[in-house]
Amino acid sequence: MAVTWAVRLVGICLVSLMLGCATGISREARSQVTYYGSFAALQTAPDEHMGKIVMLGGKIIETTGSETFSEITVLQLPLGRRDRPQDGDRSRGRYLVRSEEFLDPAIYEKGSLLTVVGRLSSSEVRSIGGFQYAYPLVEAIEIKLWPRAREAYPRVHFGIGVGASF
Amino acid sequence: MVSEPRSNGTPVTRAPEDKPRRGCKLVLLLLLSLAHACMTGCASVPSRQFQQQVGPPIPFQELLEEREIHKGEMVILGGYILETVNEPHGSLLTILQAPLDSRNKPKSQDLSEGRFLLRTEKFLDPEIYTKGRKLTVGGKVSEVLPQPLGNRMYRYPVIEAEELYLWSKETRYIRPYDPYYDYWHYPWHWYRYRPYP
Numbered sequence: 461m462a463v464t465w466a467v468r469l470v471g472i473c474l475v476s477l478m479l480g481c482a483t484g485i486s487r488e489a490r491s492q493v494t495y496y497g498s499f500a501a502l503q504t505a506p507d508e509h510m511g512k513i514v515m516l517g518g519k520i521i522e523t524t525g526s527e528t529f530s531e532i533t534v535l536q537l538p539l540g541r542r543d544r545p546q547d548g549d550r551s552r553g554r555y556l557v558r559s560e561e562f563l564d565p566a567i568y569e570k571g572s573l574l575t576v577v578g579r580l581s582s583s584e585v586r587s588i589g590g591f592q593y594a595y596p597l598v599e600a601i602e603i604k605l606w607p608r609a610r611e612a613y614p615r616v617h618f619g620i621g622v623g624a625s626f
Numbered sequence: 627m628v629s630e631p632r633s634n635g636t637p638v639t640r641a642p643e644d645k646p647r648r649g650c651k652l653v654l655l656l657l658l659s660l661a662h663a664c665m666t667g668c669a670s671v672p673s674r675q676f677q678q679q680v681g682p683p684i685p686f687q688e689l690l691e692e693r694e695i696h697k698g699e700m701v702i703l704g705g706y707i708l709e710t711v712n713e714p715h716g717s718l719l720t721i722l723q724a725p726l727d728s729r730n731k732p733k734s735q736d737l738s739e740g741r742f743l744l745r746t747e748k749f750l751d752p753e754i755y756t757k758g759r760k761l762t763v764g765g766k767v768s769e770v771l772p773q774p775l776g777n778r779m780y781r782y783p784v785i786e787a788e789e790l791y792l793w794s795k796e797t798r799y800i801r802p803y804d805p806y807y808d809y810w811h812y813p814w815h816w817y818r819y820r821p822y823p
Contacts, residue, residue: 535751549792590711
């Protein structure tokens, strides 16, 4: 009796672990990725890698939409655990994500983190101030928008203390 | 913790070859982590090579007063970004000067003595070099550029950047309101309900 309960408990733990560790990008999308090089290399020679499928992370700068497609300007960030972008100053540049679906600018808002799997298309040159910037363009296959991290503090507090009451 | 019974005078003995080796490992680990902390924590800003080129520090007021004597000299300055403007062949940053501390990190912006412009050939993304961020620069004193500031003209000293350091954002830990937070008994929550104050 006790043994079966133990087995059940272990099973429940395993399942919850597997659910909890699910990555942001689906297995199908991830298996399509064909480019594993650096973002810097991709940016210096965008045409060389055209048609390849990449997985990139970043922070949204702007989301715009037209009748036929939506477009997100993203500040690239390196990917960390579970394909989540690591926020910080380690950006190597910018890129554009284009999707045929409607992406609401109120949901895909400035400052949110995202991970995208998509096909590299020809790069686009646009101006940032007076600077002509060549944006690599990614046709989105799958976009994962990460929930905004709350000003987190540990919900569970473990304390070890030695005390005496009189 | 398992407390081992000790008879008077005879300590509990372990395998003799086990203990010193573990001690060695611990010392090695400690040394390694110390070395790592030194290498990452004590990296100088700007680099040592640059600091060797810099003469005695020039008061910022002197740079503002448009003295040609300082042109071409190497300086270390810092402050808070006011604006990042991208140009066809580089970037121009407006900086609110602030005095530097011993690690060359800008102190409070309330101590500012003025502004300066920072010119670099690199493209600096305005989404990273955002307003309000701390920055330290090692560079060469260039010309003075008058630019409108409100209703007047401000004479900005221009620094040609050689080395640039953007300080990481300070994430201050703010404790949200916690109704169960109890200063008096802080880590020992289970003594909270003592019947006396």
